[in-house]
Amino acid sequence: xxxxxxxxxxxxxxxxxxxxxxxxxxxxxxxxxxxxxxxxxxxxxxxxxxxxxxxxxxxxxxxxxxxxxxxxxxxxxxxxxxxxxxxxxxxxxxxxxxxxxxxxxxxxxxxxxxxxxxxxxxxxxxxxxxxxxxxxxxxxxxxxxxxxxxxxxxxxxxxxxxxxxxxxxxxxxxxxxxxxxxxxxxxxxxxxxxxxxxxxxxxxxxxxxxxxxxxxxxxxxxxxxxxxxxxxxxxxx
Numbered sequence: 001x002x003x004x005x006x007x008x009x010x011x012x013x014x015x016x017x018x019x020x021x022x023x024x025x026x027x028x029x030x031x032x033x034x035x036x037x038x039x040x041x042x043x044x045x046x047x048x049x050x051x052x053x054x055x056x057x058x059x060x061x062x063x064x065x066x067x068x069x070x071x072x073x074x075x076x077x078x079x080x081x082x083x084x085x086x087x088x089x090x091x092x093x094x095x096x097x098x099x100x101x102x103x104x105x106x107x108x109x110x111x112x113x114x115x116x117x118x119x120x121x122x123x124x125x126x127x128x129x130x131x132x133x134x135x136x137x138x139x140x141x142x143x144x145x146x147x148x149x150x151x152x153x154x155x156x157x158x159x160x161x162x163x164x165x166x167x168x169x170x171x172x173x174x175x176x177x178x179x180x181x182x183x184x185x186x187x188x189x190x191x192x193x194x195x196x197x198x199x200x201x202x203x204x205x206x207x208x209x210x211x212x213x214x215x216x217x218x219x220x221x222x223x224x225x226x227x228x229x230x231x232x233x234x235x236x237x
Contacts, residue, residue, distance in 0.1 A: 006037060009061060009220050014070040014213055016041065016048075017063045019222035022200045026053040026062055038064065052078050055151070060087070060205025061222045070213055077210050078148070084209040085145040087153055088132070088224050090202035090231060091162040092171065094139045099130040102156040106149045115169055116151045118159050125149045127156045135235040137181050138165060140228060142206065153203060165202040175199045181235060197234070198227045 007019040018037060020026065025036035027050050041048040041064055048064050049071035065071035077083050107122030109115040126146040133140040139162070143153045154170045157163050163171030175196030179185040187194055204224050212218040 005040065007222075009222055010218070014067060015051075015063055015065050015074065016045075017061055017208070017220045020054055020059055020062045020205075022057050022059040022225070025056050026050075037062070051075055052148075054205055055201075055203075057201035058087075058203045058205060059222075059225055061208050061220050062205065063208065063220070073213055074210075081146065081148075082210060084207070085148075085205070086207040086209075087143045087145065088204050088206040088228070089141055089143060089153065089157065090138050090165040090176070090198065090228055091141050091157055092138060092165060093162050094134040094136055095129070095131055095141065095160060095162050099128070100160075102127045102129065102160060104156060104159050106152060106155050108150075116149065116155045118155060123147070123149060125152050125156065127153060129156075129160075133232055133235075135232075138176065138231060138235060140224075140232055154201075166198055167201055167203075176202070176231060178234060182237075197231050202228065204228065 006021060008016060009019050010017040020037055025034060027038045028036045038048060038050060045066060048066065051063050051065055051071065051074045054060065054062050063074065065074050103126050104118040105120060105122035106116050106125040107119040109117050124147060128144040130142050131139055132142055145152060154164055154167055158170040165171065165176050166173060176198040177194055178197055179194055206222060206224065208220045210218060
């Protein structure tokens with residue numbers, strides 16, 4: 001298996017928390033198209049249990065249980081919404097309100113499999129958001145999930161008119177290029193074409209907070225990818 005493909009944030013005898021890179025499956029897909037994070041952990045630990053998952057293109061904190069009792073406990077926490085879940089994302093534009101709550105029910109698109117839409121007959125879906133850093137072209141926003149619908153943050157970000165950058169399903173899917181934000185951008189001599197600053201979905205599972213099996217609060221944080229920070233630095237200039 002690839003070495004150092006993932007970073008361990010926290011580990012004890014009962015659970016392990018990983019900072020998952022974008023582009024890596026959390027758990028195997030039906031086609032077994034590529035090794036998943038779970039496969040890698042199984043190879044290392046011999047026994048690992050899925051608690052929740054992140055989309056392949058979403059990076060950040062993900063938790064796996066190491067035994068059945070912890071698995072049952074953590075699954076109940078997630079199902080009963082007893083886990084605080086915070087994500088950070090680069091969105092297009094700058095939301096007018098600094099913070100707010102998006103309460104818009106989500107359902108699967110009737111014709112497009114795997115695509116979700118805001119629909120009055122959908123399931124209750126609630127997301128809080130707060131703008132951390134705003135710029136006219138792109139902003140860094142923190143989202144807190146109160147429900148766990150498929151693609152919830154991506155659908156809700158689109159719903160308020162600020163889709164997540166490089167989102168092929170709910171945005172334009174185009175990579176973030178320095179030339180699009182820097183007027184006097186010049187390609188370096190060594191490059192034939194411009195390399196994107198952000199080339200995949202700009203959504204990151206930033207922080208999870210819950211009461212652990214020992215009765216103490218556990219807070220797990222995975223810092224946002226360097227690409228997010230680099231973009232914000234460029235936008236300040």
